[in-house]
Amino acid sequence: MTTTLTEQASATTLLRFATAGSVDDGKSTLVGRLLHDSKSVLTDQLEAVERASLSRGQEAPDLALLTDGLRAEREQGITIDVAYRYFATPKRRFILADTPGHVQYTRNMVTGASTAELAVVLVDARNGVVEQTRRHAAVAALLRVPHVVLAVNKMDLVDYAEPVFAAIAEEFTAYAASLGVPEITAIPISALAGDNVVEPSAHMDWYGGPTVLEHLETVPVSHDLTGCHARLPVQYVIRPQSAEHPDYRGYAGQIAAGTFRVGEEVTVLPSGRTSRIAGIDLLGTAVDLAWTPQSVTLLLDDDIDISRGDLIVPSGDAPATTQDIEATVCHVADRPLSVGQRVLLKHTTRTVKAIVKDIPSRLTLDDLSQHPAPGQLVANDIGRVVVRTAEPLALDAYADSRRTGSFLLIDPADGTTLTAGMAGAAFTDGTATPDKAPAAAADDEGWDF
Template sequence: MPTPTPQPPASLLRFATAGSVDDGKSTLVGRLLHDTRTVLADQLAALPHTTNTTTANGNGIPDLALLTDGLRAEREQGITIDVAHRYFATPRRRFVLADTPGHLQYTRNMVTGASTAHLALLLVDARHGIVEQTRRHTALAALLRVPHLTLAVNKMDLTGHREDVFTRITADFTATTTALGIPHTTAIPVSALNGDNIVTPSPRMPWYTGPTVLEHLETVPLTHHLAHQPARFPVQYVIRPQTPTHPDYRGYAGQLTTGTLHTGQPVTVLPSGHTTTIAAIDALGHRATTAHAPQSLTLRLTDHLDISRGDLIVPTGQEPPLTRDIHATVCHLTDQPLHPGHRVLLKHTTRTVKAIVKHLTTRLDPHTLTHHPNPPHLNPNDIAHIHLHTSEPLPLDPYTTSRHTGSFLLIDPTDGTTLTAGMADSGHR
């Protein structure tokens, strides 16, 4: 009997939902999970039913939003508060889904969910169209460099499935994305409650001939592969067992965030600038000759160098610039205002250094998409450009080059509260 040919693993798409309150994000996610048959029967049976009586048996349909709104406060208030992650798969692709809150108060959670996403699925209510929070989330998706942005115009059933409503909202959205420099978007008319154009095409909107939400998620190209970027290996832990069987073992453990490394490759350790070569790679308990992002592994080097947590190992000749002056775009996350002169801790990969906020350059108005110069401070959810100065040089890539080594967090040194999420501009020095 012939041995079956092994099939390549399905690709993985990370995507995040976003949009204003009550636009139907959780219902769409629940419908997507339900119609792809990734919900267990007992989970479905435990859900209360909505008052919608359009089904044939007249008993309503399960409240699918509760598949993701798992917190008690979310169920009581009917809103999403935390980021809910769900995992599912089809024969064509695997998915990691982040259902993020729509309320203004929880915009910071949208940053969390979208920071690693390949695609942002932005919902709007067809009755209300593009609102201020829609523009805020679109601006955040642009700033976070999410490769693909998709608009789902939801609740089309409440507008009579009218094509002109969809066309008007799409035109308004295109004007917003053009102003933000987003070149390509996809728009899909849907009814998450009834399942129109979620997994199967809707007979109630024959004027729409594009893909369903699932078809789009399954076929959107994944062009931003981590392995195609310069290799970056932040050292998380130094391993020195000093046992009789491994008396001279010295390994540097961490996750290869981007790129590829191989044995014999010349590398540079930053910020010291010392050079050496890779002697061995240990991954999953086995020796390897090559490592690809995002593997977790241990590197062994030919020279005994002074390397500790927070150092960055990179291929020689592909070093990011060392800088103490950082110009960045930030989203402020907490109730504590951020102001010039604020002393903070800056966490970049596995390294944390002291820093000071030198200047708040501009603040973005999410409604008009204009930048207001010299704001006195930043409030929660404000998006701004700022200038920071650090106590030690950092090997910082521009965020446009790497979402991993171009991002950082600002932390309150007194209590460890995360204050601000930052993305380094290409103009830092």
């Protein structure tokens, strides 16, 4: 019996999701409750949390401590770093990123949500939608997170009042929809009491929707294995020196998107040379078909020059190569990014020299206004940059592929990651902004491109 790609993928469906919200909205408590009530916490972990809670004078276990693992976080009672947790239910596997709520840790939220397929944005029912709520909704929209859950927390502190929940849900939904967020689901919860987290609440019979866990288990995961752009960044060229395979030359890497088939015509970028797939090796076994996120080795009919950093794509679906990139970036380093700065640009497995030609604007996430010509970006800033690379790159629009439409800017002196970039990503009408060609770069000590 032959199974389809979708059937094979759904057997081990994985959902990556992130939590975000203002300080003290209860993100870590929600995550702890989710892990505890879904029986995803080991006994020794729960005992450690109980001991830590008692040492702080708390009678009941503080479930937030299941994710606030850093000593500084526990002492301050806040989340500082992105805490990743892995758990599973009979229906689905999960990778959860609990992100900080402080404004100065916006870059951490970008990190946690960059690979997420769903974002849970928490709101304190007493405070409603605040500035940080709008900021997190804007970041989720910018990063093209396809599903957003509004979790209105601490409903127990407003007597589980339906009008309070309805007003907050209406305000947030209107704002997020204006940013281009495609799907918004509002759920009233009490993370501390466990209402509507894993089990339905006995106090909110007016709510007929799913619990948080039910929604996480059933939300469609965006794994279009047949319709997306097929991309294989080459990580390594395999040339085994053996009598059994004297002419073996394979191109190994993890498929970033889409599906590859034996016999398919492919193009190697940036050279533009074409060939056909003669074979696909998967874990030492020859297969006729492979898809994301499998790590495979492709064998081609023709002996052409391919090295690490090249991109193998179907010939009928090859992105244009360019040295002129305009993108939206989030600056993550403590040192600023300035116009004229020389950097390294890492895209998939390829790293090239680049120069920051312009920083046209910086985004004010509070009201989505643009601050023109800021000259530089500092930590947590989101803005537009124009970059000229020394070699051509094949970038997809970030709206089409979050994997091959993203890149990093790196300090060439010490390897520090400076900036996370999204090609073409912008807030216009929920669609990507086309790249514009900036002026050519000037010669400068070997950075003459």
